[in-house]
Amino acid sequence: MGLFSFNSAAKTSLPWISITSVEQLKEIIESSSQKPILIFKHSARCGVSSAVKSQFESSWTSQNDLCEIYYLDLLAYRAISNEIERITGVEHQSPQAIVMDQNKVIYAASHSSIDATEIENLLKTLY
Numbered sequence: 001m002g003l004f005s006f007n008s009a010a011k012t013s014l015p016w017i018s019i020t021s022v023e024q025l026k027e028i029i030e031s032s033s034q035k036p037i038l039i040f041k042h043s044a045r046c047g048v049s050s051a052v053k054s055q056f057e058s059s060w061t062s063q064n065d066l067c068e069i070y071y072l073d074l075l076a077y078r079a080i081s082n083e084i085e086r087i088t089g090v091e092h093q094s095p096q097a098i099v100m101d102q103n104k105v106i107y108a109a110s111h112s113s114i115d116a117t118e119i120e121n122l123l124k125t126l127y
Contacts (some may be wrong), residue, residue, distance in 0.1 A: 014057050016040070016071035022083050028070060029087060032100040036067035036123055041081055041096040043074045050097040052114055056097070059116035066123040067099065074080055102127060 019025055019039070028037055034104045040056065043049045062071075074081055074094050088100070092109030097121055100106065107122055109115065 007052045016068055016069055019070050019072045019080055020040060020077065022080055025080055025083055025087075028068070028098060031068070032103050036099060036106070038067050038096045038103040038119065038124060039072060039084065039085070041072045041074055041094055041098075042093075043094045044124055045075060046088065046094060049127060050109060052095045053068075056114055056116045060120065061116075062120050062123070066120060099123070 019028065028039075031037060037066070037098055040051050040053065081092050081094075084090070084098065088098060088105050088106045088108075090096075090098055090105055095114060096108070096110040097114045097119065098105060098108045099122065107119055
């Protein structure tokens, strides 16, 4: 194995579902009455946001068995982020993770406070 070899078994990206419309967002939030949802808001131009997203992806172990996981590209869909703030009352931040269950916010964190393990443990208590 060479100095710059990479582990081919490295974890791949999560099965993110992109949010691309306000109508879809409303359906997603409504679906939290059946199964919890996680919305991860990310700005690809921000180094901090990229680092937090990478850390989240490497720490998250549940794929989407505990909740559906959604991704919002803030550069392309800032209006949707504004709608998330209006609906949830959670002030916009980037990066940001919001978890909803039964149409209510049960977790919200931004920047380095986003903790995948904490979210997974919270979701496990719901079952």
